[in-house]
Amino acid sequence: MGYIDPHIHMISRTTDDYERLALAGCVALTEPAFWAGFDRSSAQGFYDYFRCLTEFEPKRASQYGIDHYTWLCINPKEADDLGLAREVLQIIPEFLSSPNVLGIGEIGLNKNTKNELLIFEEHLELASKHNQPILVHTPHLEDKKKGTRLILDAIQAHNIPPHRVLIDHVEEHTVEMVLEKGFWAGMTLYPETKCTPQRAVDILEMYGKERLCMNSAGDWGPSDPLAVPKAILEMRRRGHSKMDIQKVTLQNPLAFLGQSPHFQTEKILEESAE
Numbered sequence: 473m474g475y476i477d478p479h480i481h482m483i484s485r486t487t488d489d490y491e492r493l494a495l496a497g498c499v500a501l502t503e504p505a506f507w508a509g510f511d512r513s514s515a516q517g518f519y520d521y522f523r524c525l526t527e528f529e530p531k532r533a534s535q536y537g538i539d540h541y542t543w544l545c546i547n548p549k550e551a552d553d554l555g556l557a558r559e560v561l562q563i564i565p566e567f568l569s570s571p572n573v574l575g576i577g578e579i580g581l582n583k584n585t586k587n588e589l590l591i592f593e594e595h596l597e598l599a600s601k602h603n604q605p606i607l608v609h610t611p612h613l614e615d616k617k618k619g620t621r622l623i624l625d626a627i628q629a630h631n632i633p634p635h636r637v638l639i640d641h642v643e644e645h646t647v648e649m650v651l652e653k654g655f656w657a658g659m660t661l662y663p664e665t666k667c668t669p670q671r672a673v674d675i676l677e678m679y680g681k682e683r684l685c686m687n688s689a690g691d692w693g694p695s696d697p698l699a700v701p702k703a704i705l706e707m708r709r710r711g712h713s714k715m716d717i718q719k720v721t722l723q724n725p726l727a728f729l730g731q732s733p734h735f736q737t738e739k740i741l742e743e744s745a746e
């Protein structure tokens with residue numbers, strides 16, 4: 473049975489990683505726009521990045537039978553420069569019709585600054601205007617709980633229905649408020665720091681499997697593109713049923729991502745059954 477990785481930054485991974493993902497059963501993945509490991513000097517840098525996400529990565533993924541989708545934005549780390557951020561916001565709409573674009577993301581907060589919040593809200597307006605689902609990053613560096621609360625309040629103030637939003641990087645102290653308000657929640661798994669596969673399975677056991685997903689991040693830092701299969705192994709080891717594993721790693725991502733008309737739910741269901 474196949475699985476979906478709803479948050480993995482393939483631009484920072486090798487082609488061998490696509491092969492490893494395919495061998496581990498990954499049938500589809502979604503790649504949110506993020507910080508590239510360095511600050512880009514102009515909006516043109518983002519234009520080329522969006523071309524990579526909408527043209528190059530889907531081709532690289534398809535060589536391994538993996539469906540590649542993406543989310544577009546200027547990430548919170550670079551959004552602190554208001555001038556640059558607004559230039560990037562202007563170029564996003566022309567990419568929204570690309571067949572693999574699912575919505576706006578990963579937007580959110582990094583250090584919880586005023587400018588980050590301002591640009592976060594401008595992304596919410598863009599998403600509303602174009603009726604796009606949203607993928608949200610919650611901060612690691614500063615107070616995650618405070619940052620998550622600021623994010624949820626801003627989304628509600630913009631009257632965006634919570635089922636259209638997935639809040640990522642949830643941990644033990646933030647998952648409850650995200651689920652309680654009707655949002656989807658994503659656990660971003662890392663080998664040692666932040667949420668490990670073991671901690672993610674603890675969270676599933678505490679909060680249930682409704683509206684919860686798992687992803688591997690697979691970014692520039694120490695991270696593991698096979699973190700989701702490792703969490704699946706941990707679930708098996710603890711005696712979770714095949715149905716429960718499928719719910720978290722396939723059915724839940726399908727239900728959230730399927731809200732975008734670009735997401736080919738039927739095709740992915742067929743591929744995952746092979």
Ligand SMILES: [Zn+2]
Nearest residue numbers: 504506578689
């Ligand atoms: Zn990310």
